[in-house]
Amino acid sequence: MLGETQIVNVSKAFTIRHNKADSLKSKVIGFFHKRYREQRQTLWALRDVSLNISPGETFGLVGRNGSGKSTLLKIVAGIYPPTHGKVQLPNGARMGTMIELGVGFHPELTGKENIFIGASIHGLSRKEIEEIYGAVVDFSELDSFMDTPVKNYSSGMHARLGFALAVNLNPDMLLVDEVLAVGDEAFQQKCMDQINKFRAQGKTIIFVSHSADAVKKICDRACVLDHGSMVFLGKADEAIEYYHALLAH
Numbered sequence: 001m002l003g004e005t006q007i008v009n010v011s012k013a014f015t016i017r018h019n020k021a022d023s024l025k026s027k028v029i030g031f032f033h034k035r036y037r038e039q040r041q042t043l044w045a046l047r048d049v050s051l052n053i054s055p056g057e058t059f060g061l062v063g064r065n066g067s068g069k070s071t072l073l074k075i076v077a078g079i080y081p082p083t084h085g086k087v088q089l090p091n092g093a094r095m096g097t098m099i100e101l102g103v104g105f106h107p108e109l110t111g112k113e114n115i116f117i118g119a120s121i122h123g124l125s126r127k128e129i130e131e132i133y134g135a136v137v138d139f140s141e142l143d144s145f146m147d148t149p150v151k152n153y154s155s156g157m158h159a160r161l162g163f164a165l166a167v168n169l170n171p172d173m174l175l176v177d178e179v180l181a182v183g184d185e186a187f188q189q190k191c192m193d194q195i196n197k198f199r200a201q202g203k204t205i206i207f208v209s210h211s212a213d214a215v216k217k218i219c220d221r222a223c224v225l226d227h228g229s230m231v232f233l234g235k236a237d238e239a240i241e242y243y244h245a246l247l248a249h
Helices: 024-032 069-077 111-121 126-140 155-168 185-200 212-218 236-248
Strands: 005-018 039-053 058-063 084-088 095-098 173-177 204-208 221-226 229-235
Touching (some): 039 084, 039 221, 039 229, 058 069, 058 212, 058 236, 069 204, 111 126, 111 155, 155 185, 173 185, 185 204, 212 236, 229 236
Parallel strands (some): 058 221
Antiparallel strands (some): 005 039, 005 084, 221 229
16 A cells, blocks of 8 residues: 655745846847846745645545646646655555646657556556557547657546556556546547546545536545645535635625
């Protein structure tokens, strides 16, 4: 049994540059005219977020746009380093991520080539990739497009391929960010069925969605983020009630 996922006092700051001075000319102008000088602004996307996610738990991240949900998920995935704090993942855990459409896909390569590259990045050997390839294609329902460069894929096709690869990596943890909002209703239900299958297998899932029904149906607990701070942590249905009250005010 894998251990807990521990998020300890995690904060994340981004630097926003205004009047970015990329050329010598712009730097000289800024030297004489203050309003043309580069200015930097610090934006705190997360502030001191701490929580523990139990092995086998389906945990929801809820909040308005810009509240820090996706940033926190990317820190857990290792895409962003935290400015302060740390994330302690279970030792040896294999992670499947479905965070942004097409992240990690090379647009000039075919769907098949991207499956092999994406799976190899997650540590699978060529033999292991060949063993799961058929299942990835079947789940994505993109058999006719495997030899097509992914730059010609629609956003829904990107989501299908990305989700199909993520779930067939047999991850111990699955990170999902709003991908169920893409694609037709039948494929969304197929994704939900797979997530419920993972739940039954005791896998850990961190789930970001604006769908209150989806969070209540599949999440055991959830936290509400607002302006980068965690303002509620508890049962999923209670978190949704708190979120709705927050929106009302």
